[in-house]
Amino acid sequence: MTTHKPLPYGDPAHQAAHQFLVEEAALLDAADYPGWLDLLTEDIRYLMPVRVTTARGAGFSTQPGMGHFDEDMYALRKRVQRLATDHAWTEDPPSRTRHFVTNVRTFRHDDGLKVESALLLFRSRGDTRDADLLSAGRTDLLRETTTGLKLARREITADEAVIRTQNLAVFL
Amino acid sequence: MIDVAAVVSQVRRGMIPAHVYGDPEIFALERDRLFARSWVYLAHESEIPDPGDYVVRRVLNDSFIVVRDEAGTVRVMFNMCLHRGMQVCRAEMGNASHFRCPYHAWTYRNDGRLVGLPFHEDAYGGEDGFARQGQRLLPAPATGNYRGLIFASLDPAAPKLSDYLGDFAFYLDFYVNQSPAGIQLSGPQRWRVKANWKIGAENFAGDSYHTPHTHASVVEIGLFREPKASKRKEGALYQAGPGAGTTYKLPPGGDFASQLRYVGYPDAMIPAMAKTWSDQQRALVAESGFMVSAATLFPNLSLVHNWPQIDENGTVRPFISLRQWQPISATETEVLSWFAVDAAAPEEFKKASYKAYLMCFGISGMFEQDDVENWVSITDMATGSMARRLNLNSRMGLAPDGKPLKPPIANFAGPGVAYQGFGEYGQRHWLSQWSDHLEQEPAAHQATDLGVAR
Numbered sequence A: 001m002t003t004h005k006p007l008p009y010g011d012p013a014h015q016a017a018h019q020f021l022v023e024e025a026a027l028l029d030a031a032d033y034p035g036w037l038d039l040l041t042e043d044i045r046y047l048m049p050v051r052v053t054t055a056r057g058a059g060f061s062t063q064p065g066m067g068h069f070d071e072d073m074y075a076l077r078k079r080v081q082r083l084a085t086d087h088a089w090t091e092d093p094p095s096r097t098r099h100f101v102t103n104v105r106t107f108r109h110d111d112g113l114k115v116e117s118a119l120l121l122f123r124s125r126g127d128t129r130d131a132d133l134l135s136a137g138r139t140d141l142l143r144e145t146t147t148g149l150k151l152a153r154r155e156i157t158a159d160e161a162v163i164r165t166q167n168l169a170v171f172l
Numbered sequence B: 001m002i003d004v005a006a007v008v009s010q011v012r013r014g015m016i017p018a019h020v021y022g023d024p025e026i027f028a029l030e031r032d033r034l035f036a037r038s039w040v041y042l043a044h045e046s047e048i049p050d051p052g053d054y055v056v057r058r059v060l061n062d063s064f065i066v067v068r069d070e071a072g073t074v075r076v077m078f079n080m081c082l083h084r085g086m087q088v089c090r091a092e093m094g095n096a097s098h099f100r101c102p103y104h105a106w107t108y109r110n111d112g113r114l115v116g117l118p119f120h121e122d123a124y125g126g127e128d129g130f131a132r133q134g135q136r137l138l139p140a141p142a143t144g145n146y147r148g149l150i151f152a153s154l155d156p157a158a159p160k161l162s163d164y165l166g167d168f169a170f171y172l173d174f175y176v177n178q179s180p181a182g183i184q185l186s187g188p189q190r191w192r193v194k195a196n197w198k199i200g201a202e203n204f205a206g207d208s209y210h211t212p213h214t215h216a217s218v219v220e221i222g223l224f225r226e227p228k229a230s231k232r233k234e235g236a237l238y239q240a241g242p243g244a245g246t247t248y249k250l251p252p253g254g255d256f257a258s259q260l261r262y263v264g265y266p267d268a269m270i271p272a273m274a275k276t277w278s279d280q281q282r283a284l285v286a287e288s289g290f291m292v293s294a295a296t297l298f299p300n301l302s303l304v305h306n307w308p309q310i311d312e313n314g315t316v317r318p319f320i321s322l323r324q325w326q327p328i329s330a331t332e333t334e335v336l337s338w339f340a341v342d343a344a345a346p347e348e349f350k351k352a353s354y355k356a357y358l359m360c361f362g363i364s365g366m367f368e369q370d371d372v373e374n375w376v377s378i379t380d381m382a383t384g385s386m387a388r389r390l391n392l393n394s395r396m397g398l399a400p401d402g403k404p405l406k407p408p409i410a411n412f413a414g415p416g417v418a419y420q421g422f423g424e425y426g427q428r429h430w431l432s433q434w435s436d437h438l439e440q441e442p443a444a445h446q447a448t449d450l451g452v453a454r
């Protein structure tokens, strides 16, 4: 169960959630992926459904049974380990990214805080290619742990049916 | 004007004029001479299981509705209204009994028949003025179905699909016919990459040489079942019919079941494969000791089968992906990547295999990420003047006299021809078909006109 109305901006829980997202974005932009993993719970589910163009009234706008990401901790750790090798060519030279996080709304949830946010990812590679922009909404579940707030679940809703970046070697 | 004959003659000796990977003139020739003729994959029947289910797919820039009509027949129809040309169906998937054109409301049943024409009497003088009876959305000039894989060709004189697939069907079955239930597809993930469409197609047709280096990171983190990427050179590279592909050498001495277990198939799935595959197909695994991996069916459908470790316990699970290199321009491609799994597989296997797929291929896949980086970079290099002065060497595995460096594998259980060790046999096989198409003048087509007396 979640509360229906978002917490007021002045609510300390909202402020903590907002700060969490901003700090997380800073880690991602600094490519501090081990630091980013520390923000996740062991039972993390990190999901990015595939959006599809469907008729109004079709009742669905994601591809059933398929995601761009559908990760547990093992899968995310492998991704981070890979980026740490000397052979992850797609990120060498690295992308320059900026995660813009906005429209943050926090709701109380049985299992912690449900946080919605809008994300704009700017990704620039090399010196000849056009930069990529990825716009998405995110719904997160933040859980209070002994070491502070952690991300237990993230669902990323891309705003495009056909993603315009060469790969998702970056996190959203 | 480009000298096609000169380009093709270079390609035929294994030297590839580099500009073909970024040249708008070549792209126009591919549109008119290749995609206007060749069989092109569109969809799999499992994507449209029920009456009215449809997906919208393209052959280059021609949009088709692939729909199962009320009688259960799969139809492929050009997605352009017969009246003034509006796109009839603007969703990419869904279920519909009818398609109504948003412009003037001409309405088509899901078998393509024109059933609604507002003010027929007032506007046209009824049937005499516009014969509505018998009109339907333009069907694809030719369609074919192989084990649920739906193809179209823009050439009404295309050979039958089964004749076209020929010996490649033998290899296709390892991916799409693991049990009588066939495969089910999920997806596709779709994304655009600034790469020429040919590069991916060629890579999957036979580039085992890139694995040790391009995919070094994946081996390093222990995701890959094979401890050394150099194991790639022990695999067989085969060319058969319009397709070509790569395989891995399986451990010595294994029988059919143990080899399937080695790549992570659970015991529950093995009897079906033993039964569904022919003696010869089983022999490729058991006697020859090879397991299919990447492949390309000319022109732009690729397949992949691989078997990573999907958890801390080292559980190995295989996955299958179908992927299409959908050309957008000389320098841009839309990738469509599906996850495929035997429809009769245990649910637990399907889940594990899906996880294996996502970690390895598709937009976030750790193999695919580095592949695409290469392809974008090649395309970037191919668009300038200098690329017109460079013929890329695609002669790996050939002696100076043009003969293969070593003989084909003797007693290879599969049809076609196969070689062991590194060599660009599959890429040349693909490029030779590409050359065949580019050399031919485009076919002349008759336009259909409707509703008027002839």
Ligand code: FES
Residues within 6 Å of the ligand: B081, B082, B083, B084, B085, B086, B101, B102, B103, B104, B105, B106
């Ligand atoms: S264009 Fe479709 S009804 Fe006129």
Ligand SMILES: [Fe+2]
Residues within 6 Å of the ligand: B210, B211, B214, B215, B367, B371
């Ligand atoms: Fe690769």
